[in-house]
Amino acid sequence: MRVLAAMSGGVDSAVAAALAVDAGHDVTGVHLALSPDRQMLRSGARGCCSVEDAHDARRVADELGIPFYVWDLAERFTEDVVDDFVAEYAAGRTPNPCLRCNEKIKFSAVLDRALGLGFDAVVTGHHARLDGGELRRSVDAGKDQSYVLGVLTADQLAGAMFPLGSMTKDRVRAIAAERGFAVATKPDSHDICFIPDGDTRGFLARRLGSLPGPVVDAATGRQVGEHDGTYGFTVGQRRGLGVAAGDQRPRYVLGIEPVTRTVTVGTADLAGIPAVRTGVPTWTAAAPRLPLAAQVQVRAHAAPVHCRISDGGDGGLVIEFAEQQRGVAPGQSAVLYEPDAVRGDRVMGQAAVRAASRADEPLTR
Incomplete structure (x- = not known):
């Protein structure tokens, strides 16, 4: 060839x-x-x-x-x-x-x-x-x-x-x-190739400028900090939040609202995600019949977890995790693998996460 x-x-x-x-x-x-x-x-x-x-x-x-x-x-x-x-x-x-x-x-x-x-x-x-x-x-x-x-x-x-x-x-x-x-x-390349210094927040700040807004605690609704741009955060992030929440429990980013420039944070018990909605999937072979059981991986180096996939009714999917997941952010790709031990290394397809729900919230479209 x-x-x-x-x-x-x-x-x-x-x-x-x-x-x-x-x-x-x-x-x-x-x-x-x-x-x-x-x-x-x-x-x-x-x-x-x-x-x-x-x-x-x-x-x-x-x-x-x-x-x-x-x-x-x-x-x-x-x-x-x-x-x-x-x-x-x-x-x-x-x-x-x-x-x-x-x-x-x-x-x-x-x-x-x-x-x-x-x-x-x-x-x-x-x-x-x-x-x-x-x-x-x-x-x-x-x-x-x-x-x-x-x-x-x-x-x-x-x-x-x-x-x-x-x-x-x-x-x-x-x-x-x-x-x-x-x-x-020769060393392997690491991080994002077009950000060789590894400073993603600085890279985005140079292109988007300062867009300050509040950091709000999910449990109380109180402002617990300020930021220079929502682009400096991702759902699930724990470090670098710069918040003063009044206790020593670690906070995680739970949500990002770029229109109001609000970053919502909360404790670990609020960070679990039971399900997500996605955009239109792409499949590596013929589209499977839904609903189906699968494994899903939501980040490049995350461990796969078992899930149930169903039709979202709008061209996308609903993915329900067998165990609640942290750090599932809109924009990430949910890559789907077959669920069984023999063929669990086969990639079925992927779909971009459009919305994630916490355990205390409904999964909206």
């Missing part, structure tokens, strides 16, 4: 490209330039897609003897990922930019262009498995990235290759070292 290898400059994508070559595919490497100021996108292990990363990717391609190109997708990345990230926080929601990048960039813009150029598939260094066209978790649970791939459709999965999903990260680094790749010991 003619395969396009997406090469970020890291060890995972380097080994994925090498394995595609070893499998006998006709491989071409491509590095995505995602920022107009690429010198600013890496700080040690933070960030990615810098000029340094492009050079690392080109060096691996040269060692593999494959053609290599750089595709400038900075404008589309800014519109579909960065601007979306800012807009979601401004609206009181908590997005996952890695999931959005996979959806809009790597498996939309890149895959569409690759197919248009006559390639059969795109190979990436994601830690996830494809088994008979079904998306499954990586065998390395600590590196599993199936959550951020849960937005992909069956057609997109048909054009994807994930050769690392059946091995551990230690094995990936060992393969790179055996081949003499300089990236064998």
